[in-house]
């Protein structure tokens with residue numbers, strides 16, 4: 001059965017400033033949604049709030065997935081539930097190799113039972129290595145990635161590909177891609193776009209956050225939402241992106257009486 | 261059994277069987293020790309950061325520990341006695357020689373045929389005093405750790421009452437002498453243990469690597485009982501002769517009731533290389549002076565420090581990189597993780613003497629605080645009196661990064677796992693410079709134990 005991430009009347013503040021102010025949105029497994037909004041409109045705040053960042057305070061509202069109250073959970077428990085956030089600005093963790101970390105993460109998310117008889121509860125090293133190599137090849141990621149320190153000294157394109165690689169390994173049910181296209185040149189956007197579209201299927205729901213529709217050329221969303229002033233003010237289909245492209249956000253702002 | 265104390269009479273008894281020069285040396289140190297006041301944490305600059313000394317109270321306890329120094333136990337080789345394998349764990353094929361010392365007494369030595377063939381001398385220091393008196397007379401507390409250390413090393417080490425105490429009452433430790441041109445391929449291992457309560461360990465490490473020789477020494481200091489109180493006043497002296505290549509690793513895992521004082525000093529001769537790893541996990545209070553002296557042109561010293569303290573442990577380390585000759589190189593990297601209410605103070609100095617043009621000297625101290633109540637002070641320093649010198653120094657102290665924790669947790673790992681990853685990652689730059697996988701493994705295990 002396809003599960004749905006349901007966000008109801010969500011309010012999030014950062015350091016006492018309300019940023020998300022009554023947001024409603026639902027994403028089902030198998031669906032592709034785009035959330036578009038200008039810089040500073042609260043897209044990343046929503047994404048981090050959904051994943052449980054301690055700085056992003058949920059003041060009220062509901063987030064339910066798979067019948068579970070997501071807001072009660074620690075970030076790692078949200079990951080185990082099947083949520084994934086590809087960060088707009090992935091954090092560098094010097095000294096921690098991508099492979100070491102990812103083996104822990106994959107083992108945690110899949111659970112002890114899935115990992116077989118290993119004493120440490122981790123997925124067996126050989127199995128993990130094989131799977132990682134496969135996924136890296138599939139996504140056209142260089143072998144050296146596995147040994148490199150997590151996001152440390154990565155170029156913009158490498159950062160985003162490392163995020164997609166982790167997405168591919170963790171096999172979430174709902175993935176939030178926070179501006180996975182920003183800061184990339186055309187080629188890099190294509191590579192990332194093609195990588196993500198390889199992962200799309202009936203078990204994966206995607207919320208693509210962007211303020212610029214380039215990535216959507218590769219991953220065509222069925223639903224498009226516009227975030228302004230902390231709320232989803234318009235929802236529609238592909239045609240919304242065309243309207244935005246032609247006219248920008250101003251007419252929508254005017255329509256909803258929102259100051260810049 | 262006659263109990264010992266800190267008296268001159270006791271000293272004369274324990275030194276009675278020793279060569280006259282050693283007796284005199286002990287007595288000279290004793291005079292120093294008697295004349296020096298107990299360090300004062302508010303009046304003496306170098307002790308300023310050594311908190312919680314509660315000097316007088318502490319001193320009474322130390323005297324009690326020294327009473328465990330019965331005269332009979334003072335020349336204490338118990339060769340090839342029983343060694344508990346649970347505390348001493350090594351791969352025979354990967355070990356050139358082993359020395360095990362328990363509560364100041366040497367319990368076991370074995371040097372392989374290889375060592376004998378090569379003429380390497382490796383024995384506890386009391387035996388060495390009988391068998392190699394000339395080497396000891398030349399090197400023992402004469403040129404590296406001396407009572408006058410302060411006069412040579414700027415302002416870091418004033419006359420140190422504990423060095424004087426060590427000089428007077430030293431017991432245990434070892435001499436390793438590697439002759440000219442000899443390469444010992446696999447490491448030597450030394451296990452120094454404290455087991456009974458109220459013990460004082462006053463071991464002395466003396467490593468002499470002659471010209472063109474090569475050797476690796478792995479020294480492990482451990483309390484075998486978690487609650488036995490104890491006292492360590494140690495000294496390490498390393499001589500890397502011309503073109504020699506010395507790796508010395510000291511892992512310190514005294515229990516949390518041990519008061520630990522030590523002075524370590526290495527002399528690096530022309531074109532010699534020293535790789536010096538210090539890992540500190542134990543001790544209630546640690547006050548360590550560690551200095552490298554680049555005496556000969558072209559000398560090269562790497563100083564790697566790794567420390568992890570928790571509970572109410574206090575760590576106070578002063579390091580010195582002394583460049584005496586030109587074209588010398590030193591690189592120090594010290595990383596400390598602090599948990600609970602642990603405190604650390606690190607003060608490092610680079611001295612480049614007028615005679616040491618074309619010197620490269622680097623120094624970095626980083627601290628990672630895992631709790632709100634942990635505290636780290638760090639004071640890097642430079643004193644440059646030469647030309648064409650490249651020096652950098654830096655220090656950081658920061659709490660565990662919430663963004664890093666969030667990033668890792670958002671991928672499914674628990675807080676504890678995220679913390680461990682970050683700690684391991686923090687130590688990684690030190691680890692990756694340690695040339696021995698077995699040492700890296702041991703250190704990782706110790707780090708993991710600290711996090712449990």
Ligand SMILES: Nc1ncnc2c1ncn2[C@@H]1O[C@H](COP(=O)(O)OP(=O)(O)O)[C@@H](O)[C@H]1O
Pocket residue numbers: 014015019037038039040041042043044045046055
């Ligand atoms: N960590 C933070 N500290 C302070 N303010 C923040 C933080 N994160 C977001 N904000 C504020 O929240 C608002 C929305 O930011 P953000 O969610 O990053 O927007 P977007 O992702 O849509 O560009 C901005 O005004 C920004 O300054």
Ligand SMILES: [Mg+2]
Pocket residue numbers: 043044045088178179
């Ligand atoms: Mg953003």
